Amino acid sequence: MASTALRPSLQAPPPRKKSRLGHYVVMALLILATLFFLAPVYVMVVNGLKDKSYMTLGDMWKLPLYLNGGGFPLAWETLDQNLLASFRIVIPATILSAVIGAVNGYLLSKWKFKGSDVVFTLILFGMFIPYQAILIPMIQTMDFLNLYGRWQGLVLVHVIYGIPITSLIFRNYFANVPNELVEAARIDGAGLVGVFRQIMLPLAAPAFVVVGIFQFTNIWNDFLFGVTVVFDPKQQPVTVALNNLNGTNSVDWTVVMAAAVLAALPTAVVYILLGRFFIRGLLAGSMKG
């Protein structure tokens, strides 16, 4: 270090030494990491495609001998209703929580009132709690509302516990809309509702995409609410069905792996197509916006 520090700083900056060796080391490490991250995906897909009559568990890392669908037909037969049930829960829950989040985020960023920041923080707390701590009264309430055991109940639960995160993402998004825009519309006579419709909603499309993806992924991947609120095995979300399938000894591993792929496919596709928005959502969830 001592010799390099003595280099007169008035000289032109030294060209950054592009160490070939360093480059190869970085590349090698990244490729190793890629192998680690893709290995389980490989295991899922490849073993799902295997036919049990030709392959044993000892062949896990080998490619399938024949491509005849492997465990997929049986996995589909077992999970199709649960996949449908998941969509039936996730789509309305995502839309509702996005709409509620948009309204809340708008109010909390542009129409602050005395104590609104405290209310916001108290709402935010709800996204960190372990849901085990609300399970018993939540189920009692669902029972009281005649929603226990029904997918509508699951939608309600996801919408309510989604309020903190969706309000947060929209609040941070709307906070970046210049106040001058709001003022201008107000001078034109627009009120609270008018500003929302004329100024905020037309600008909010990216935030809706971010929240939509975030909630779609969250709700699709939920297990605890799905397993506790709905008890008919055919109505339960696909995560619950997949877990049940893995615990069944009579089903072989190729079917379980195929089922894992089927259960992961919707969120995986969303991630691959809309990864940019996905990252924004998860960073917004960390509260830094």
Added chain:
Amino acid sequence: MATIPQVSARDAVAATPRRVSRSRFSFDRILSPLLLAPSAVAVFLFVYGFIGITVWISLSNWRSAAEDLSLRQPIGDSYQVLFSQSRFQIDLRNTLLFTLIFLLLAVGGGLGLAVLLDRKITGSGFFRSVFLFPYALSFITTGVTWSWIFNPETGVNLLFDAIGLNAVLASFGVEPLKPGWITDGTVAWQLNGAIAAVYPPAADWSLKLGIPVALIPVTIAAAWQLSGFAMAMFLAGLGTIPHEVREAAALDGATDRRLYQDIIVPLLKPIMVSTLIILGHVSLKIFDLIFAMSGKGPGFATDVPGIFVYEMIFRAQRYNIGAAASIVMLVLVCIVIVPYLARQLKEL
């Protein structure tokens, strides 16, 4: 963005002063809390109200299918029972160890990946997408898949054969390497003996203070799923470091290694704290992943409070004990989250 010029035209109109109706203004001031109220009430009820009821249940006599909300005497007895259960002691040990090892793997791994990707290497977008991909999957998918990878009869153990490790061992007359992974109930590096040497009553402790071997594969699976999140956080942080900082360092002749070690990583400290808090609280709540991957594990080697609560409520119908354990989980999470939220409130 087509709306922007339109609105700036309005700005011009705004230059000519026009009075905003005062009554309208004050009506909107009331409308804002009114519109927020349904959400706020729902969340307060479903979060704070329900937590209150759970606390009450944890103090009650309700320990069978028949609901009994009378207060259990002496007050807090369920917590006494809970903490004296060896299973729950094991769970607390497991959850703390899991959190420590998982944070080390996920945050350390995420930082490493971010620093590697910061060098604008060809294909960095591809790598970033691959590393974050598991975050899009459910804990159940992850748990199910990794339960097969760490099945002693297949998965990782096949790789030991494939790379010839076991052939080498065999030539030295050593047994082939075939760890039991999630089926191994041993607790490694037990400290009980060492503690008992200093503090003799420790010899009677039933809780083994060590690392349950079966917990290691579970932390690896969790790190697989969540180190991409840490990476994304650090990459976002790296993006905010001004270019001048790097240039100044290069001007001073700092090597890449020193640039990261002495300048960039210290600048990432606030991001590091946020990442540790977020992943730390996820790990204290962990349930689905372990439930799907190994369950309670041999001798409760992978049991955690999340699984304990689930079984107490839905299998054993010991509602008061289950509620008490869930409140312990909540308190653990609050220790991490409340200071974080308080800081956020100050910044609002």
